[in-house]
Amino acid sequence: MKASTFLAPLLLTTGVYSWGPMGHATVAYIAQHYLDGAARILTSHLLSGASLPDIASWADSYRYTDGGAFSQVFHYIDAHDQVPHKCNIKMERDCPPEGCIVTAIANYTERILNDDLSFSERADALKFVIHFIGDVQQPLHTENLAVGGNEITVFWGNESVKTNLHAAWDRNIPETLAGGSTIAxxxxxxNSIIQDLETGIYSNLKKDWTSCGSIKRGIGCPKAWAQDANKIVCSDVLPNGVEEVQNKDISGAYYERNKMIARQQIAKGGYRLGLWLNKIAKAEQLKCRA
Structure with missing residues (x-):
C-alpha cells in the first residue's frame, strides 16, 4: 500500500483509517482488559492518564500532519506476492529502507524503553505501537496488490455506496458486524470478543496467537503477525482474484463469508497488544532494577 502524494488526499476524503476509529478502539479495549498491573501503570504514565482507546487512532491523524508525514509508510507492508495463488512476506523484497509496519513495531517497542529519549518521544512510541499492532492484523495492510485494495472499486449495499475493498475491510465489514461506528x-x-477469548470460540486459539511474544526478537514477532494476516488475502479476502469483487456489491455473500474473519483479526490484535504491553512493562521493571 504505497504512500504517495496522490493517495494521501484520497485517504482523507474517503476516511480510510485502517480498522477505522471503531475497530482500533475495539482492539484497544480488548488489550486494556489484558493489561497486568505494571502495564496499566506504565501506559497510564506515558499517556498522561489517557486510556488505550482514547489514543488508538492517534497515529492515523498524526500521519497527515507536516510533522507526521514520515510515518505514512509505517502503517503497512507491501507484499509483492502472487494473489490469490501465493501470499507471503519477504522483508528484503517488501519492506523498503525507510521502513514498514514490521520494522516500525520493533523500533517503537525499543523506543518505549529508551531512557535517552524524552517523555513525549516515549509516549509517541507507545501510541504508535498501540496503533500498529492493530493495523498489522488487517490483511490488506500486508498486501501490495492494487495499493492494498484501495484501487479495487466495490459497492456496499445494492451499489448504493461506492467504496473500495480496503475501506470495506477497514470499516464496512467490522462496523456492520459490530452494529455501529461509535466508540460506545x-x-x-x-466485550463480546473478550467473552469469546475467555470461554468462547477463541479460548483454545489465543495461546497460538501469542506463541511469538518475545519483544527481544526484534522484527521476529511483528513479521510473524504480518505473515499471518497476509495469508488471509489469498484464503479469504481475494481467494478467486480481483474479478470476484471488482465493481460488485460485497455486502451480501462476501460479507457473510468474511465477517468472522475480520472479527477474529480484531480479537488477535487486542489480545496480542495486551500481552505485548505486559512484556514491555516487565522489561521496564527489570531495567529499573538493574
Missing amino acids: TSASFA
Whole structure:
C-alpha cells in the first residue's frame, strides 16, 4: 500500500483509517482488559492518564500532519506476492529502507524503553505501537496488490455506496458486524470478543496467537503477525482474484463469508497488544532494577 502524494488526499476524503476509529478502539479495549498491573501503570504514565482507546487512532491523524508525514509508510507492508495463488512476506523484497509496519513495531517497542529519549518521544512510541499492532492484523495492510485494495472499486449495499475493498475491510465489514461506528459501539463489541477469548470460540486459539511474544526478537514477532494476516488475502479476502469483487456489491455473500474473519483479526490484535504491553512493562521493571 504505497504512500504517495496522490493517495494521501484520497485517504482523507474517503476516511480510510485502517480498522477505522471503531475497530482500533475495539482492539484497544480488548488489550486494556489484558493489561497486568505494571502495564496499566506504565501506559497510564506515558499517556498522561489517557486510556488505550482514547489514543488508538492517534497515529492515523498524526500521519497527515507536516510533522507526521514520515510515518505514512509505517502503517503497512507491501507484499509483492502472487494473489490469490501465493501470499507471503519477504522483508528484503517488501519492506523498503525507510521502513514498514514490521520494522516500525520493533523500533517503537525499543523506543518505549529508551531512557535517552524524552517523555513525549516515549509516549509517541507507545501510541504508535498501540496503533500498529492493530493495523498489522488487517490483511490488506500486508498486501501490495492494487495499493492494498484501495484501487479495487466495490459497492456496499445494492451499489448504493461506492467504496473500495480496503475501506470495506477497514470499516464496512467490522462496523456492520459490530452494529455501529461509535466508540460506545467499540466497547460493547470488545466485550463480546473478550467473552469469546475467555470461554468462547477463541479460548483454545489465543495461546497460538501469542506463541511469538518475545519483544527481544526484534522484527521476529511483528513479521510473524504480518505473515499471518497476509495469508488471509489469498484464503479469504481475494481467494478467486480481483474479478470476484471488482465493481460488485460485497455486502451480501462476501460479507457473510468474511465477517468472522475480520472479527477474529480484531480479537488477535487486542489480545496480542495486551500481552505485548505486559512484556514491555516487565522489561521496564527489570531495567529499573538493574
